[in-house]
Amino acid sequence: MTSRSCAEAVVAPSGSCATMVREWYPRLFRDDPPRAAAAAVLGRRTYELSEFLVRVLGRTDLGARFDAAVAYHPSCHGLRGLGLRDEPLSLLRAVRGLRLVDLPRAEECCGFGGFFAVTFAPVSGAMLASKLDAVEASGADVVTATDASCLMHLAGGLARRGSRVRAVHLAEILAAS
């Protein structure tokens, strides 16, 4: 699993994926000690993007410029799985031209939940509607998050309601100039 990899760090554009690798891989292989050990090694050098930038590299200002009002949705697994509260916000605050708007009930799940979005579609849709109502009421031009999957769900909902708000990954904002 990891023995062939030469990377010092694995960085995921998703707190959910990072949590899976770091927290759950070792448990998935709990009946297979060599693989569990390899998983633990991999987990220790796997990071979510904002976590890697802020905690490992110690950087918050990447010189980005992004002229928009931005609402930040803290994706659940980054927030509660990895404890990332301030890291994405400190990166966003350092972006020139970016105005961070307050998102009510920000820490509530957007309703994606993987398979849940399909198997329990009506509840997932109702949670999405609450989140998008809050985003639209916040006056944001852009909603951002650290998880590609939540953003796919949010973007799909925004498109469906013909909203002018765009869903953009944190990495895209940090790469903008």
Place this chain on the structure above:
Amino acid sequence: MSTEPAIPVRPLAGARPGDMRARLAQALADPMLQTALGRAIPGFRRMRASAVAEVPEWEVLRRLAAHIKDHTLAVLDRYLEQFEAAVRARGGVVHWAADAAEAQRTIIDLLRALGVHQVVKSKSMVTEEIGLNAALEAAGVRVVETDLGEYVLQLAGEAPSHLIAPMIHKPIEAVSELFAVALGAPRYERAEDLNRVARAALRREFLAADAGITGVNFAVAETGTLVIVENEGNARLVTSCPRVHVAVLGIEKLLPRLADLGVFLRLLARSATGQRASVYVSLLTGPRRSGEADGPDELHVVLVDNGRTRLLADPDLREALRCIRCSACLNVCPVFERAGGHAYGSVYAGPIGAVLTPALWGLRPARELPFASTLCGACGEVCPVSIDLPRLLLELRARVVREGLVGRPDRLFARLWTLVMRSPTRLTLFGALGRALQRLAVSEGRIDRLRGPLAGWTAHRAAPPLAAVPFRVRWRARGGRPGRGRP
């Protein structure tokens, strides 16, 4: 012991038990339910958050509570025996019930022997679990619930939908209408007036009853003390007016010492209702002693197992037995917030219900419950006894899959996903196929209607088309290599 214990599911009008997805859709389309939940849940969340914020040592208390519960559960047999001896020493009688049927039988036989015809009850989830009211009615015993919410639901012929706010699914307008029809009361609009109607009716019942039946929040092994936490004072009347008190509790309710109680009382009130302390905390040790003015002549304690020792023997799920039934996980859950309790089809709803129901009474009838969650983790964060609810839900999901209990569409989808994701070649081929096929479905840069297992996605949101040029192709074009570092 029977191989497949009966799950205490309450079939609901218009929905078949076992079909949680249908019940959820029904709940979302029920405007009265949505109104009631929308009025109650945000308040619960706000109150809890501000009550917890007042306690700087909250996280320490949570860990301490988990340790105390884990310790108690680890040597539960000893504490149960100690508790039984202590209750006896104070003049009480202890009964043991292995399952719901034995608990019903024990209580009915007991009431018959004591010549009891009329019973008042205070709020108790374990008696819901064992279906006690219906059994008592069938045996000719009149039962009156005295918790306001439970009283309303008994009049309405409905099941509770929340651990501590049993009629959370009912807006006040429905209660007003019910009291008018069932009790001939005026159509009051204010809660105070409705309370007065219930109070007048219930006062007569307290005085007429031969026995009072209660649940128990904590049972202290050291002293044989039963601790009952409430806000209405009805449990005090239930345990002091009638000549007999029957306390029913699950065996996981034990605490070793009276000194442990302080930790749990602080956690319970703040987690449940956001109160610093509940209005009434009763510590009952034995029946009325000579010289005392209040209390029953006889105290009977019924210890109910009903699946708990089986759960205790399951190291991966055992921590669910720490639960003190506070409801914090229900109130914070975005699924419960929209579905209410009845959609779960079990006595226990919400995240803890989705764990306890399959863990106590078997996976098969409850197989949908662990999947009714986004695993957002909010429940685990608020649990006052640090139950790792998301982990337990995942563990149960894994068991449902291992035992082949997932539906065929889900199974096929998972198999296809695995097949494609295990091989880069297959992923490339599948991507090419998708890009060729999606031309039929993409319009204005998005896909608005998918078929088959993914139809649920486009029912509520558009799907993004696959990128015209896959990431791996773009990566290689920039000089990167698969599985290697940056170009």
